[in-house]
Amino acid sequence: MTSIFTLTKTLFSYLFSKPATLMYPVVPREFAEKTRGHIGINIDKCIFCGLCSRRCPAQALKVNKEQKSWEIDTSRCVICNFCVEICPTKCLFCGKKYSASYIHSPEAKMFYQQQTNK
Numbered sequence: 870m871t872s873i874f875t876l877t878k879t880l881f882s883y884l885f886s887k888p889a890t891l892m893y894p895v896v897p898r899e900f901a902e903k904t905r906g907h908i909g910i911n912i913d914k915c916i917f918c919g920l921c922s923r924r925c926p927a928q929a930l931k932v933n934k935e936q937k938s939w940e941i942d943t944s945r946c947v948i949c950n951f952c953v954e955i956c957p958t959k960c961l962f963c964g965k966k967y968s969a970s971y972i973h974s975p976e977a978k979m980f981y982q983q984q985t986n987k
């Protein structure tokens with residue numbers, strides 16, 4: 870009898886409380902102060918040493934020295950921050966940019982290439 874009373878009480882408390890989830894991506898989530906966000910790069914400062922790629926435990930990074938390109942697969946990245954810490958030119962950063970949702974992993978890949986004609 871007590872359990873039915875407890876169940877009904879719990880049910881009504883959920884019926885009249887705010888939902889625990891957000892309408893992603895329509896309603897942006899506010900980031901907590903210490904959140905790491907997403908990895909970004911200032912490609913102009915990159916020297917394509919490949920240290921970040923070798924340090925990445927999730928094999929989320931690809932660096933090509935000849936093509937002067939840097940690529941991240943955000944669906945693999947676990948935001949451990951190792952790449953940011955090891956980068957000798959400090960061109961990597963954790964940003965709190967709100968990103969759109971995606972279903973297919975190719976859409977999670979972000980490709981950057983340094984312009985060579987400067």
Ligand code: SF4
Pocket residue numbers: 910914915916917918919920921922932939955956957958959960961
């Ligand atoms: S460690 Fe930094 S400088 Fe080296 S390839 Fe990665 S992003 Fe570029």
Ligand code: SF4
Pocket residue numbers: 908921924925926927928929930941945946947948949950951952953
């Ligand atoms: S944050 Fe960690 S998992 Fe993500 S790209 Fe950098 S080293 Fe790899």
